[in-house]
Amino acid sequence: MRRRMSRILSSATRPELIVRQAVRSLGIGYRLNRRDLPGSPDLVFIGRRKAIFVHGCFWHQHGCALMGRAPRKRVEYWQPKLRRNVERDAEAVQRLEALGYTVLTIWECKVRNADLTMRLRAFFGE
Numbered sequence: 047m048r049r050r051m052s053r054i055l056s057s058a059t060r061p062e063l064i065v066r067q068a069v070r071s072l073g074i075g076y077r078l079n080r081r082d083l084p085g086s087p088d089l090v091f092i093g094r095r096k097a098i099f100v101h102g103c104f105w106h107q108h109g110c111a112l113m114g115r116a117p118r119k120r121v122e123y124w125q126p127k128l129r130r131n132v133e134r135d136a137e138a139v140q141r142l143e144a145l146g147y148t149v150l151t152i153w154e155c156k157v158r159n160a161d162l163t164m165r166l167r168a169f170f171g172e
């Protein structure tokens with residue numbers, strides 16, 4: 047299970063692809079998963095010092111309907127794991143901001159919203 051989860055987390059998930067495409071449609075270039083940056087953001091814009099995380103609602107505990115119910119089995123295993131994800135997310139944003147980055151988090155449940163492009167434009171100040 048642990049192996050499967052890490053594979054899900056590291057591979058390009060569909061919401062991520064949608065965001066990449068939206069960014070490309072704005073004519074903005076990006077780098078992927080810069081591991082040398084805190085939290086290894088999904089999209090990094092080095093010259094602009096901006097970073098985007100595309101978060102799955104369950105793994106990162108969005109609290110929305112899509113997140114679904116907490117797993118009932120092995121709660122003692124999942125709860126600390128999910129809590130750690132949330133802590134790590136907050137820490138990554140703080141550390142990126144300390145490096146001068148502006149960070150945008152896009153949740154899986156918002157990726158298909160019509161205003162994704164508007165949000166991205168606002169984020170890039172265009």
Ligand SMILES: [Zn+2]
Nearest residue numbers: 103108110155
């Ligand atoms: Zn959500």
